[in-house]
Amino acid sequence: xxxxxxxxxxxxxxxxxxxxxxxxxxxxxxxxxxxxxxxxxxxxxxxxxxxxxxxxxxxxxxxxxxxxxxxxxxxxxxxxxxxxxxxxxxxxxxxxxxxxxxxxxxxxxxxxxxxxxxxxxxxxxxxxxxxxxxxxxxxxxxxxxxxxxxxxxxxxxxxxxxxxxxxxxxxxxxxxxxxxxxxxxxxxxxxxxxxxxxxxxxxxxxxxxxxxxxxxxxxxxxxxxxxxxxxxxxxxxxxxxxxxxxxxxxxxxxxxxxxxxxxxxxxxxxxxxxxxxxxxxxxxxxxxxxxxxxxxxxxxxxxxxxxxxxxxxxxxxxxxxxxxxxxxxxxxxxxxxxxxxxxxxxxxxxxxxxxxxxxxxxxxxxxxxxxxxxxxxxxxxx
Amino acid sequence: xxxxxxxxxxxxxxxxxxxxxxxxxxxxxxxxxxxxxxxxxxxxxxxxxxxxxxxxxxxxxxxxxxxxxxxxxxxxxxxxxxxxxxxxxxxxxxxxxxxxxxxxxxxxxxxxxxxxxxxxxxxxxxxxxxxxxxxxxxxxxxxxxxxxxxxxxxxxxxxxxxxxxxxxxxxxxxxxxxxxxxxxxxxxxxxxxxxxxxxxxxxxxxxxxxxxxxxxxxxxxxxxxxxxxxxxxxxxxxxxxxxxxxxxxxxxxxxxxxxxxxxxxxxxxxxxxxxxxxxxxxxxxxxxxxxxxxxxxxxxxxxxxxxxxxxxxxxxxxxxxxxxxxxxxxxxxxxxxxxxxxxxxxx
Numbered sequence: 260x261x262x263x264x265x266x267x268x269x270x271x272x273x274x275x276x277x278x279x280x281x282x283x284x285x286x287x288x289x290x291x292x293x294x295x296x297x298x299x300x301x302x303x304x305x306x307x308x309x310x311x312x313x314x315x316x317x318x319x320x321x322x323x324x325x326x327x328x329x330x331x332x333x334x335x336x337x338x339x340x341x342x343x344x345x346x347x348x349x350x351x352x353x354x355x356x357x358x359x360x361x362x363x364x365x366x367x368x369x370x371x372x373x374x375x376x377x378x379x380x381x382x383x384x385x386x387x388x389x390x391x392x393x394x395x396x397x398x399x400x401x402x403x404x405x406x407x408x409x410x411x412x413x414x415x416x417x418x419x420x421x422x423x424x425x426x427x428x429x430x431x432x433x434x435x436x437x438x439x440x441x442x443x444x445x446x447x448x449x450x451x452x453x454x455x456x457x458x459x460x461x462x463x464x465x466x467x468x469x470x471x472x473x474x475x476x477x478x479x480x481x482x483x484x485x486x487x488x489x490x491x492x493x494x495x496x497x498x499x500x501x502x503x504x505x506x507x508x509x510x511x512x513x514x515x516x517x518x519x520x521x522x523x524x525x526x527x528x529x530x531x532x533x534x535x536x537x538x539x540x541x542x543x544x545x546x547x548x549x550x551x552x553x554x555x556x557x558x559x560x561x562x563x564x565x566x567x568x569x570x571x572x573x574x575x576x577x578x579x580x581x582x583x584x585x586x587x588x589x590x591x592x593x594x595x596x597x598x599x600x601x602x603x604x605x606x607x608x609x610x611x612x613x614x615x616x617x618x619x620x621x622x623x624x625x626x627x628x629x630x631x632x633x634x635x636x637x638x639x640x641x
Numbered sequence: 642x643x644x645x646x647x648x649x650x651x652x653x654x655x656x657x658x659x660x661x662x663x664x665x666x667x668x669x670x671x672x673x674x675x676x677x678x679x680x681x682x683x684x685x686x687x688x689x690x691x692x693x694x695x696x697x698x699x700x701x702x703x704x705x706x707x708x709x710x711x712x713x714x715x716x717x718x719x720x721x722x723x724x725x726x727x728x729x730x731x732x733x734x735x736x737x738x739x740x741x742x743x744x745x746x747x748x749x750x751x752x753x754x755x756x757x758x759x760x761x762x763x764x765x766x767x768x769x770x771x772x773x774x775x776x777x778x779x780x781x782x783x784x785x786x787x788x789x790x791x792x793x794x795x796x797x798x799x800x801x802x803x804x805x806x807x808x809x810x811x812x813x814x815x816x817x818x819x820x821x822x823x824x825x826x827x828x829x830x831x832x833x834x835x836x837x838x839x840x841x842x843x844x845x846x847x848x849x850x851x852x853x854x855x856x857x858x859x860x861x862x863x864x865x866x867x868x869x870x871x872x873x874x875x876x877x878x879x880x881x882x883x884x885x886x887x888x889x890x891x892x893x894x895x896x897x898x899x900x901x902x903x904x905x906x907x908x909x910x911x912x913x914x915x916x917x918x919x920x921x922x923x924x925x926x927x928x929x930x931x932x933x934x935x936x937x938x939x940x941x942x943x944x945x946x947x948x949x950x951x952x953x954x955x956x957x958x959x960x961x962x963x964x965x966x967x968x969x970x971x972x973x974x975x976x977x978x979x980x981x982x983x984x985x986x987x988x
Contacts, residue, residue: 292815293914294914296815297815297816299815300815449957451960452960454912454918455953455960456909456918457657457908457950458957459649459653459950459953460955460957461954461957463646463954467646480816480912481910483910508816512817512818512819
């Protein structure tokens with residue numbers, strides 16, 4: 260017992276000593292299990308790559324604490340509270356699924372800790388009390404760029420099928436917003452669950468309106484399901500989607516049926532095909548090298564790059580915030596928030612970021628290119 | 642809703658229903674013999690699909706690790722319980738049954754994988770690997786509480802499902818899989834395109850139901866299983882071992898789940914956690930059949946498949962709500978129409 264006590268004292272002393280050095284502590288939440296795991300794992304690897312690329316700011320070490328939320332919003336909420344109240348983190352980064360991210364954002368706002376969301380967040384923050392920003396291209400922009408491409412391809416009637424969750428709503432609403440101004444018509448709103456195994460009924464309904472093109476509002480492997488059903492029914496029109504579909508398993512599972520789908524994606528997806536003058540070219544290649552070094556596998560998805568860009572935003576903001584406050588203090592959290600919202604023309608691998616109070620997202624159309632799946636590889640379509 | 646669309650939906654529903662039917666029959670089989678409502682059944686089907694996909698990709702499937710771990714646990718438990726009872730003479734036999742046999746299966750798979758076997762052999766290997774899982778789980782989890790109430794067994798079964806899903810993520814990873822189609826044939830029935838895969842699924846469901854019928858009515862083991870299902874104590878007095886009957890029921894049930902897993906692998910993307918909904922819908926089908934009759938369970942499962950297919954067309958967002966809402970009237974009708982047996986009253 261006495262041995263235990265002295266050991267505890269020793270560990271306690273060590274912990275106290277390490278926090279006295281005032282490392283910047285980052286709490287990172289992702290989905291390593293549950294239905295969101297297929298994108299949550301790349302998010303985690305992206306953070307590892309970012310740590311590999313830059314592990315200190317102005318000589319201050321960065322301490323990273325990673326937790327799994329199991330794709331469950333209530334677990335994400337608990338994780339956020341734990342990180343803030345027990346680990347005293349200076350900043351939260353998270354998480355893989357939209358509902359969990361929104362839940363974490365609520366905790367960050369309540370406990371006044373800055374948060375960099377790596378999934379899209381809907382809504383308008385209160386500028387006076389905004390503690391979070393969101394890295395990815397908002398769904399409305401993703402869909403807008405795809406819709407512009409549909410218009411360019413002279414598509415009129417669009418069939419929509421997507422997930423029966425927040426992501427499916429985001430894509431559908433994005434398409435509807437474009438409908439008003441652009442002259443494309445979204446005729447169906449069919450939904451399926453991430454765990455469904457058949458979408459025959461929904462696809463029949465989509466085909467019944469004789470669409471020129473079908474827009475897919477799914478993500479990852481399960482995003483291939485409608486394409487497979489369309490292939491079975493011999494659909495000859497074009498298919499469109501968003502970056503959420505882009506991962507190697509989508510290509511593997513989709514096979515021939517996914518051929519030719521056009522998606523709006525961050526430039527990092529096709530880094531090696533970009534012209535040399537493109538803002539993302541050099542950094543994206545550096546990111547890939549760091550990713551390979553950190554994870555021993557090459558990167559093939561866009562999700563890990565969001566983590567990387569989040570890290571870029573954090574480190575540049577932290578470099579400025581360190582001039583006014585010390586990590587581990589309430590002042591530092593506030594300074595971090597102010598500096599994140601002051602981000603100007605920061606080039607990442609996905610976008611050029613400009614944040615300001617009153618909006619979660621800070622990207623423009625430079626953040627997206629259209630890529631087409633040709634023979635199982637994504638090719639840049641200028 | 643035109644006639645064409647209705648026909649396509651009906652065929653899609655029948656194909657889905659056939660898969661549910663296989664799982665539902667297995668569920669009823671295990672329930673009647675052991676009184677366990679085996680929720681992880683869907684997981685077993687999903688694991689079979691994942692195993693086959695790993696074999697197709699020339700990788701050693703995660704199932705191997707799962708079987709080895711379970712075999713070691715079951716063997717230790719069996720030997721300890723035998724030692725406690727002082728029956729040391731039975732120990733070698735227990736080690737042979739619970740450790741050596743599963744390991745032989747793993748060894749066979751490992752050796753055969755070296756020769757890049759063709760598709761039919763890979764399917765047999767996947768089924769072989771899956772077969773030991775349920776009997777081993779039975780020994781580890783359910784045998785020690787075999788005489789508990791149905792409710793307790795159900796609770797444990799649900800807990801076991803969550804444990805298996807976690808293990809599934811560990812062994813198979815988070816990504817979904819889809820295997821090569823077993824057949825690329827297609828036929829036209831009354832102007833509706835029917836894929837060979839659908840025909841295959843239906844045939845398998847019918848063949849297995851038929852085989853079960855023959856097994857229960859014309860073999861001694863089958864009759865022993867039926868006896869155990871009717872009255873455990875009576876069966877024991879006649880020299881039938883309920884434990885062994887349970888193991889056989891689990892083996893047979895695993896085979897059914899395994900076959901349904903193999904059949905859905907090419908037509909659906911299967912994830913490590915896809916099994917739960919599959920098992921749940923099959924369970925709804927089994928409930929319609931009153932958890933007692935095989936034809937009833939099969940019919941119920943086909944009904945669930947067809948309703949699901951039409952629901953996804955009518956209102957895709959509410960599809961699962963519609964399917965599971967069906968349970969309420971069925972349960973009401975069942976509880977009002979059935980006579981409660983003595984056993985249930987005691988519990």
